[in-house]
Amino acid sequence: MVKSTGTMNGTTGESRGLDEWIKLSTVLAGRFAERAAAHDREGSFPFENFSELKDAGFMRITVPAVFGGYEAPLETYLRVQEELARGDGSTALAFMMHAKLFGQQRDGPAYPEHWFAEFCRGAVEEGWTCNTVATEEGLGSPAGGGLPDTVAVERDENWVLDGRKTFTTMAPLLHYFIVLARIDDPGGGPAELANFVVYRDDPGVRIEETWDSLGMRATGSHDMVLERVRLPAERIATRRTVGSGDARGAAGTAWFALGVSATTIGVAQAALDYAAAFARERTPNSQRTIMEYPGVRSRIGRAQLLLIRSRAMVYDAARAWERRDEDGGGTAVTDRIVAAKADTLNNCIEAVDLCMRVVGGVSLQKRRPIERYYRDVRAGLHNPPIEDRAIEQLARTVLAEPAEAPQAAE
Ligand SMILES: Cc1cc2nc3c(=O)[nH]c(=O)nc-3n(C[C@H](O)[C@H](O)[C@H](O)COP(=O)(O)OP(=O)(O)OC[C@H]3O[C@@H](n4cnc5c(N)ncnc54)[C@H](O)[C@@H]3O)c2cc1C
The missing domain is CATH 2.40.110.10 (Butyryl-CoA Dehydrogenase, subunit A, domain 2)
Incomplete structure (x- = not known):
């Protein structure tokens, strides 16, 4: 664990509860949603969103209290990711790359103390961001x-x-x-x-x-x-x-894979919110609103089921990780994490697809946010662990083979 090197800006010990984080995240997400279409169209970076995140103290959400951060627990961080992603998936995913680093280091120190203290100082005092830059064209993941x-x-x-x-x-x-x-x-x-x-x-x-x-x-x-x-x-x-395990180990997987999952759930939730509002309003040919059609109701219900299932798995894995419940219910915690990530991605892609079918032909229009959700929800498939490696890990456990050494969590 990281030791204290003193306080910064007198902020040590400051705390925020889950409700406060959610309230703040919801307000910010509302603003992000208004800007999301333009940034998506232009492929531009949402600097103003990050400036608002910084002003609201989000850059230190997961920074340990001894370094002046809020030291939010894993579950709080995940709930915040969900909320931010309801406004803009891109902003939430990019923000996650920063926030996860501090949580992961709390649970599995990988960076030397002086560097971690510097990352914390930068986040707390300046609102500076950090991220790992590992992928290459030739290397792949x-x-x-x-x-x-x-x-x-x-x-x-x-x-x-x-x-x-x-x-x-x-x-x-x-x-x-x-x-x-x-x-x-x-x-x-x-x-x-x-x-x-x-x-x-x-x-x-x-x-x-x-x-x-x-x-x-x-x-x-x-x-x-x-x-x-x-x-x-x-x-x-x-x-x-080469060949030795990455020092971030399972902590890297917990904060990264579950962070990607929560972000993806947020995007899918935005699609379901949109589809439900649309179904309540849409009355083709002035007949019945489409929410009365059994097919529409079935798709909405099924999308909700997929989100409930995803949240159940993600938060079960998060709680197991927080308790270091190595064998809760007969399944190793790291297996629960990778299973949650793989299943969540598939569930959310399917849920957004169902929402597109609810909205119908106009779901393809660029001016509607659901078209963006349909594209954004796929991205996490390609963040580790990819499904094939997750399934391979589960198979190894079942076959009582030794686990592979942990690799980079990017
Ligand atoms: C939105 C987004 C943001 C990202 N941000 C970052 C970042 O900030 N920093 C960073 O370093 N990286 C980042 N990445 C990169 C990411 O972590 C992956 O490295 C990248 O997507 C390539 O992964 P890949 O598995 O497709 O690549 P490859 O390793 O080239 O794999 C290609 C294909 O082969 C399959 N494959 C490869 N190896 C195996 C195996 N052993 N078993 C089974 N199948 C295999 C893969 O499933 C995939 O289908 C980001 C990716 C995305 C999509």
């Missing part, structure tokens, strides 16, 4: 355990980094880029994996605005290019041999 092409070479007691990262969520705003790179052994031994703290104004760093995607278009997940970026030795935050 680092969760697969592969080696990045981005390479760090030691030279004159400095590190020199070269490479290109993809999916750098929040790239237009990020302060702390935590960049995964490979360190080759000059002696021909196995390579190492390291995370470096990089700033946008480090010479040789460039953001290329490549993010033009089907969904989550306003997350600013652009490419980060590093060309002979020279960093002092202390910028190395973590270092491990």
Whole structure:
């Protein structure tokens, strides 16, 4: 666990209850919803949403109290993710990449204390954001355990980094880029994996605005290019041999996979809210409102069932994680987490599809938010753990095979 290094701004001990967080999140989500269509259309980054999140203290929601944060529990963080995503999935997902880091470090310290204290200070005093920058075109997801092409070479007691990262969520705003790179052994031994703290104004760093995607278009997940970026030795935050487990371990999975799940539930809930309001109003040919048709009612009920099921699994897994209930009900907590994520993504995609059918042909119109929900709800499929790896993990447990070493949680 992280030890106290003193208080900051006299904010230590300040707390907010779940109700207060939900109330604040709902207000912000309402504003985000008004801006979401324009950012989605233009693929622009919602700076004003992040400025409002900062002003409302959200940048320190999960930061430990000893560093001046609110130290919100996992369940509170998930409820906040849901609410924010009801307004704008992109903003919620991007925000999650920041918030999860502090929760994960509370539960499974991976970054050295001095760096974590710096991330906390930045979040609390300046409202600065951080995120891990691991994925690459050639590597794909680092969760697969592969080696990045981005390479760090030691030279004159400095590190020199070269490479290109993809999916750098929040790239237009990020302060702390935590960049995964490979360190080759000059002696021909196995390579190492390291995370470096990089700033946008480090010479040789460039953001290329490549993010033009089907969904989550306003997350600013652009490419980060590093060309002979020279960093002092202390910028190395973590270092491990290839094949050893990621230090974030199960904590990384808990805060990341459940965060993605809650965000996805929020998007699907927005679609259901829209479909229900539409069904109550829509009266084709001045006959009956469509909510009276059995097919429409069935789709609305089924979408709700899928959301209830998703929440049940996500919050069950979250509570099990908080209790470190390693074998609650006969299922290991990490298995409950990955199962919840895989099932939630499928449930929410299906739920939004049902909502589209409720709304009918006009659901395809760009001017309606449901069309955006239909695209946004898919994105989390490609955040780890992907379904195949989740199912493989479950199979290993059932077959009494040893668990794989935890990999990156991006
Ligand atoms: C909206 C969004 C935001 C993101 N933000 C970030 C971020 O901030 N930082 C970051 O580092 N990354 C980020 N990512 C990247 C993400 O974490 C993945 O690395 C990326 O989506 C590629 O994953 P993949 O599994 O499709 O890629 P690949 O590893 O290339 O896999 C390609 C395909 O092969 C399958 N596959 C690969 N390996 C296996 C295996 N072992 N078993 C079974 N199937 C396998 C996959 O299922 C997939 O279908 C983001 C992604 C999205 C969509």
